[in-house]
Structures are given as C-alpha cells and as structure tokens.
Amino acid sequence: MAAEGGHGELTSSSYIQHHLQNLQVCRDETGEWVWNTCAGNPIAINVDSMFWSVFLGLVFCTLFWRVAKKSSTGKPTKFQAFVEIIVEFVDSSVKDTFHGKSRLIAPLGLTIFVWVFLMNLMDLIPVDWIPMAAGAAGIPYMKVVPSTDVNITFGMSIAVFFLIIFYTIKNKGITGFIGELTLHPIAPSFKGPAVIAAPLIIAFNFILESVALLAKPVSLSLRLFGNMFAGELIFILIALLGIWQLPLHFGWAVFHVLIVTLQAFIFMMLTIVYLSLASESH
C-alpha cells in the first residue's frame, strides 16, 4: 500500500489523495506546458484518463474488428461466438426500445456498452499495481479507471446530448424541437384573452423543458462517475487495512463486478432510450 512519487511522509490521507490525482499536463499563464500543477486550469488534459480510455477503446475496436473481418456464416469460433453474443444482446436491446430505422444507434450502443464496461473493469485491477509500476517508471500519478474521471463520463454524455438534439431536429424539424421545449407540459392558448398568458406559459415551459433536457446528459454521466468513483474510493480505503484487505477486497470486487456490468448496461440503455424518445413523437 505504499504510494510512490508522493511528496512528504506517507499518511492515509496523502495515500488517498495521491490515488485520486490525475496525471495532468496543462498550459500555464506563461504559455508553457507544465506537468501536474494544473489545479483549476481549464486548458489541461488528464493524460492517464485519456490514455487508458483510448487504449481500451482500441482494445475494443481491435478485438471486435478481428472478429468482424473473419466473421463467416459457418461454424463460429469460440471468440466469434462470444462477440456475437454481445452483439446480439445489444441488438435485441436496441430493437426492443428503438423502433425507428437507424444505422447509428446499434453500433453506438455496442461501443458504449463494451467501452464503458472495459473502462469500469479497470477498477478490478488492485489499486496499487499500475500506479506503483508507473511510479517505478518515473510517472508520479496514474489513475487507471477512466470512468472515475468526470471529464471522461461527461465527454461521452455530451456526445449523446448532441445526438439527442440532432435526432430531435432530424425527426421533428427545428420547429418540432422548439415546440418540444416551449409547448409542453402546459399547452399555451393562442386564442381569446388567454393569449396574454401565452408568453408566461412558454417561458415557464422553456425553463422546465430545458432543465429536463440538460438533466439527461448530466444524470447519465454523473451516475456512471458516481458509481465508479465510489467503488474506486472503497477499494482505496480497503487497501489501507493491511492484511485484512485481502478478504474485504475480494468481497468488494465480487460485488463490484455487478456494478461494472450494470453501469455499462445502464449507460447504453439510457442512451438508446433518450435517442428513441428523440426520434419518436408522442
């Protein structure tokens, strides 16, 4: 449970803090690129999160692409069968929820599911292994679970958010999109004396509906982030317990397998639901 690369003596709080610190590179006021002195600087990149996220994305693409290239209608290999199980699972989830025709939704769901799953799965690697190895290689900080970085989860949910807007406008037109924001839940009346109240009602609707719209990506990303961050924190706390960490770690890891899978599934499912809501008029 030693923390390499830390500054000063090792205490519980410094151990935890060290584990929660991203490896960052940023541009300071003088225009220089500097490492790890980026608190509050928006022009910064969490190199470790970015690296692991892209690395796991590449793992997903490579594994599935190899299967896709060789996929035949004959007898599948075991790995092909495994990949096909996942693809079919995603496909049936999409078909159950999304009734329109879209070439994007199903691959989007698959990418989200597998990618988020792999990112979450990094949580099951004992918390010190990779940071210690990185420390030995001279890298002071290494956070290996990308989905415990709020930037990563927000990055994905913002992409989903833009897709929601894109699908709404594509299927209902720009007027439909504006109407959805202003004419619900209270329908304003444009006839008679009630027309005076219409702007008020529209303003009220707009506030409600834009909160509802914005809540979608925010809840999507914070749910994943919160679950994974809490899980990671508990792993770190367990790692402080000396020899007792072994059974506890095992128990929590078993439980965490459920969370890892469930959160990946929820992220995928909600994405599909939001996009199907965006493309269907009610």
Add this chain to the structure above:
Amino acid sequence: MDINMTLIGQTIAMIVFVWFCMKFIWPPILNALEERQQQIEEGLAAADKSQEKLVEAQAQADEIVNEARQQATGILDQAHARANEIVADGKDAGVKERERQLSAAKAEIEQEANKAREELRGQVSAIAIASAEKILKREIDGKAHDDILGKLAQEL
C-alpha cells in the same frame, strides 16, 4: 475533479470509435449473424422435409415389399397347382399308356394266338390229311376225295 480539455478529447475519441464500430465492426458481424440465422432456418426446414420424405419412402418401400410378398405367394401357389396338375397329367398319361400298351399286348397276344391256331389248324389238317392219305392210300385214291378233304381242312 476539474472539468478540462479531457472532456473534449474523450468526446472526439468517442466519435472516432463509434464511427469505426459503425463502419467496420457492426455491419459484417450482424450480416453474418442474420445470414447464419437464415441458413439454420433453411437447414431445419430441409431436415423436416427430408424427414417427411423418409417416412414417405419408408411407406412406399413397405408397400413394395408387401406387394412382392403377395406376388411371391401367388407365384408359389400357382407353381404348386401347376405341379399338381403336371403330376395328375402324368398319372393319367401313365394310366392311358399302360392301358394302351396292355391292349396292344393283348391284341398281339391274340394275333399270335390266332396265328398259332391257324398254323396249328393247317398242321393238324396236314397231319389229318397225311394220316387220312395213309389210311386212304390203302383204300381209295386220294385224288378222288381231295375236295372232301379240303372242305374238312377248312372246317377244322
């Protein structure tokens, strides 16, 4: 927990991966899956059909075998009947032949007997004539009583 450029980086990475998945991963896998589904469906249908055909062929074969068995029984019966007929015919023919030969033999015997009797008669008459000659030679001329003797020989 600061929001920083990582967010944009992740969004870009996601767009790239989703695009890659949409372009190169999803279509071939799903195509293969659907094609295989169809193949399996067709295979099952073909299996059902061939099963039906098998049952049909089995029934047909049974029918043919039964027919053949019946034919065989018929042929056997016919053969038995024919054999019996032949045997009966043979018996009849044998009986007729025997009767024919018997009657032929009887006729021959009769003929022989008649012949012998004729011969005997001739010889007896010759002997009788000879003995009568010898007797009459002493008493009468044979030439004078020839007609009487001839009549006598014929009556014998």
